[in-house]
Amino acid sequence: MTLNAIDILRSNSLPTLLEQEIERVILGGEFAPGDHVNEKELALRFGISRGPVREALRSLDSSGLVEQVPNRGFFVRRLTAAQARDIYDVRAVLFGLAGKLLAERITDEGVDQLRAFIAEMDTAVAANDFEAYVKINFVFHEFIVVSAGNPTLAQQYMTLVKQLRLYRARNLMLGDSMHASHQEHHAMVDAVAARDPARASLAHARHVEAAKERLMSTAPNLK
């Protein structure tokens, strides 16, 4: 089901669309953490005035992806290791809640979908296709928090996932991390399929905690 252009404009204004586009540009790696985000260039690039660009950047500031410095402009947020750790801790409890809610409400079709994600990631792991794994992993996580049925939870969780991409972009995931990570995915889905909220909550939270430890062990610097 696709929206036509009129419907798109009816439900989105320029700053909203811009926000998504700039977010894509930032998280896509075109900007590094700490990079200056030039309003004028962005306005030229999208063929619009600076007003809506500033509005979009304000939103991204609130989402924690950029930081505004008065009279100097917006900069892609730079995360310290300590900040990344903090974000992971919050993300872990949120994901634990998502796992619990999911186990309480999952449908048979939902379990099938989760298994399908697992199979896709199995394939990527077997082929050592890191890039494919990361993509499916993102969609898998998003599916989980959206399916948990609590929009506030999904929004807060995805905000943190995006913030962490600012940190992870600097640190490559190692192959054995991918394997370990995926073992945890199996455990998560097994718990959900068993409709065991406590086990699912624990498996989900532990997955994020383990991801934190894996990431921090490959990036020991505190600053």
Next chain:
Amino acid sequence: MTLNAIDILRSNSLPTLLEQEIERVILGGEFAPGDHVNEKELALRFGISRGPVREALRSLDSSGLVEQVPNRGFFVRRLTAAQARDIYDVRAVLFGLAGKLLAERITDEGVDQLRAFIAEMDTAVAANDFEAYVKINFVFHEFIVVSAGNPTLAQQYMTLVKQLRLYRARNLMLGDSMHASHQEHHAMVDAVAARDPARASLAHARHVEAAKERLMSTAPNLK
């Protein structure tokens, strides 16, 4: 320690200050959920142009306090009972984490401060001074999440607390709720003072869950 005017402007731009001011106006009850937030009037009121007002409102949109409708403007967010429940669920796990972290790192001075808050609320409860209780309660909660030492947690938690004020503004807290609420505060602080992370986590999460039940039992409508 007060900043002089130059320092304030150095570290804040107009939209940032405006955001805080508009937030105060909204949460202070001047606007009801669903009310239209008129850019032009706000600009006149603060003696500035509409540009910075729009930027500030964009931020508040990202924080979930207002909602933007294309070509119609910004409206104070209206929460359904189901949405409020979702927010409470997320808030509960966050507060649980805050309690755990606090129990792990609280100082003797910190415990004294918590006890001081409790004493103040004891006084308010004994005097049936609901208004004073609500104020101290807010500061008490803020102190807890800030003292937990995880800025991401504090920011996400306070964002949810503010959002819930949009819902609670419509529902008065009853006297017995205040008494029950405060019993839970005692349990929370006892667990933290005992440096028992698991007990503190449980007490904090339960407090928010109980607050949810109290609020929902006084507002049965789902819309």
Next chain:
DNA sequence: CACACTACAATTGTTGACAATTGACATTCG
């Protein structure tokens, strides 16, 4: 050579103007 000062281009912060949209009200028609 290092530091201080000056000039200036680039950028940010804000403003007021104009075009587009919407809701409220009045008028017309069946």
Next chain:
DNA sequence: CGAATGTCAATTGTCAACAATTGTAGTGTG
């Protein structure tokens, strides 16, 4: 009388212009 249409004021969305700020480069001095 109710529904449809037209009008218009208020407001939103965006733009370009201007003032203010900042960083950089060049120059002068000890």
